[in-house]
Amino acid sequence: MSDIGIKGIGNISHNILGSKEVAKNDDAKTSFADTLKNSIEKVDKLQAEADQAVQELLSGNEQNLHQVMIAVEKANLSFQLMMQVRNKIIGAYEEMMRTQM
Secondary structure (H helix, E strand, O other): OOOOOOOOHHHHHHHHHOOOOOEOOOOOEOOHHHHHHHHHHHHHHHHHHHHHHHHHHHHOOOOOHHHHHHHHHHHHHHHHHHHHHHHHHHHHHHHHHHHHO
């Protein structure tokens, strides 16, 4: 059985958003849209990994229920974080639209 470390929510949000990975190199930085797209791709990857882990558990290939539950919860937390970021972006957009009137 492999030893797995449990990380806090802060580590998950750091991994999803990649706060230090915005700069591609010294001269060019990615746009907000690219950063958002990369974050969504990471959430999708975590969801796919969780789905795969569940499928392996159901087919009998995986015997470690704890690993499967950790993968599912990781995907769930990352999705919830993504939805909160989306809500904040929509709220900021709506506020900008109100101030322009």
